Amino acid sequence: MEFASFAVFFIIACTLSAVLLGISSLLGQKRKAIREMDIYESGVNPVGSATRQYDIKFFLTAILFLLFDVEIVFLLPWAMAYNGAPDQTFMMWGFVFFMAILLVGYIFVINSKALKWEE
Amino acid sequence: MLEAIIEILLKTAVILALPLGALPIIIHVERRGAAFIQKRLGPNRVGPLGLLQPLADVAKFMFKEEVHPSHVRPFFYTAAPVVALVVAILPLACIPIFAPIEIFGRSVYPEVFKSDMGIFFAFAASALGSYGILLAGWASNNKYSMLGAIRACAQMVSYELSLSTSLVAMIFLYGSNDIHVMVAEQTGYWFGFLPKWGFFLQPVAAMLFLIGIFAESNRLPFDLAEGESEIVAGYHIEYSSMKFALFFMAEYIHMIALSALFIIMFFGGYSLLPGMELIADRIPASLAILQALSLIIKVASMIWFFVWVRWSFPRFRYDQLMNLGWERLLPIGIANLIVTVLFVYFRNH
Numbered sequence: 001m002e003f004a005s006f007a008v009f010f011i012i013a014c015t016l017s018a019v020l021l022g023i024s025s026l027l028g029q030k031r032k033a034i035r036e037m038d039i040y041e042s043g044v045n046p047v048g049s050a051t052r053q054y055d056i057k058f059f060l061t062a063i064l065f066l067l068f069d070v071e072i073v074f075l076l077p078w079a080m081a082y083n084g085a086p087d088q089t090f091m092m093w094g095f096v097f098f099m100a101i102l103l104v105g106y107i108f109v110i111n112s113k114a115l116k117w118e119e
Numbered sequence: 120m121l122e123a124i125i126e127i128l129l130k131t132a133v134i135l136a137l138p139l140g141a142l143p144i145i146i147h148v149e150r151r152g153a154a155f156i157q158k159r160l161g162p163n164r165v166g167p168l169g170l171l172q173p174l175a176d177v178a179k180f181m182f183k184e185e186v187h188p189s190h191v192r193p194f195f196y197t198a199a200p201v202v203a204l205v206v207a208i209l210p211l212a213c214i215p216i217f218a219p220i221e222i223f224g225r226s227v228y229p230e231v232f233k234s235d236m237g238i239f240f241a242f243a244a245s246a247l248g249s250y251g252i253l254l255a256g257w258a259s260n261n262k263y264s265m266l267g268a269i270r271a272c273a274q275m276v277s278y279e280l281s282l283s284t285s286l287v288a289m290i291f292l293y294g295s296n297d298i299h300v301m302v303a304e305q306t307g308y309w310f311g312f313l314p315k316w317g318f319f320l321q322p323v324a325a326m327l328f329l330i331g332i333f334a335e336s337n338r339l340p341f342d343l344a345e346g347e348s349e350i351v352a353g354y355h356i357e358y359s360s361m362k363f364a365l366f367f368m369a370e371y372i373h374m375i376a377l378s379a380l381f382i383i384m385f386f387g388g389y390s391l392l393p394g395m396e397l398i399a400d401r402i403p404a405s406l407a408i409l410q411a412l413s414l415i416i417k418v419a420s421m422i423w424f425f426v427w428v429r430w431s432f433p434r435f436r437y438d439q440l441m442n443l444g445w446e447r448l449l450p451i452g453i454a455n456l457i458v459t460v461l462f463v464y465f466r467n468h
Contacts, residue, residue, distance in 0.1 A: 005127045006232040012131055013208045017201040024361030029184040037189045039261050050260045058273050065276040072283040079287050083294035092464045115445045117438030
């Protein structure tokens, strides 16, 4: 039932966006100007292609995000289970151990200057 | 069965109508607020006090020429605004605007998508927001768009870490991931006057979360994705007419959803504002309406805070932004989590 409810919500949201797009392409002014179709680069003629190389730092950020986010996702069920756990001392030391490993990884990342942006 | 269908449709209508109806008001408040802060007049010509300006804008967006440049990747170019808007709307499905009530013997939940994992779903859906932006940037096949999209994406994932650490801390403290339990924990008063809001329990987590939602919704001082002085408009530079409007709406709805999450975790969600108990005690039937009103007032104050910050602070530089996220907020968030856990453990043992 909840999923049916969510499906209705999702479909209505999609329809809404599609209808809005449809309205403007139906009602919008039609005109074909060659210059308008060009790539916008502050008014000068476009140079080169857009799919060029970008800074490796962006990819490093994404990979490191994956690493840390997975560790935090592991903590979510831990946080939910803590209150009802039979042995909270074990839970607490497990958490501390886990965070210590995370800390070692974090210090390594900072020391290797993977996240230093200024040149 | 019929009742269930009516309930679903009614809830969907309310949850969609509230933010979409509030959008023109928010945009108007943003413009007038900007003018007020900068000692300008702002839009004041269309209708009384300029209140009809948003309607005029909608009409303009509809009748504008839809430029479909020849160099874009057509399918993704059209799909990106739709993805952005739908994904911005999704978290709203899990946000309750009042406590479960009984109407005609049926117990009615206010959320469209009632789930134990509601708050995780809302977080996951709001994190998907980067897909709309990334798709738009890549499909536009423009250097500014691409740069804006990559920047926005790196920024959003970086600040998501500090958001998640404060989420873990709050779930740990409330002992549950159910939004209704979280709100129930925050109902009542300490010492008879201080509301039991999570903000007073975890001010550090609240500040991290607040900074995180500014970065997540790409608002100033974190609007590097569309820094006008560097990359003109960022990911939506090649978009015009209603396609651009969809990105615009997505940004504001994303703001509303993130503010609602912030309110639920740190400012008591739909728990009554101080003073409202007097009315609720007299007329018990008005409880749900008062709760919805409380949530709306709290979210509206957050939106005004967004506007206020936007027109008061300059933009960060990109390296400052990334350093703040990774070298300040993430360690602070993790330290806050460890201190919280140790404090709770040693208090109980």
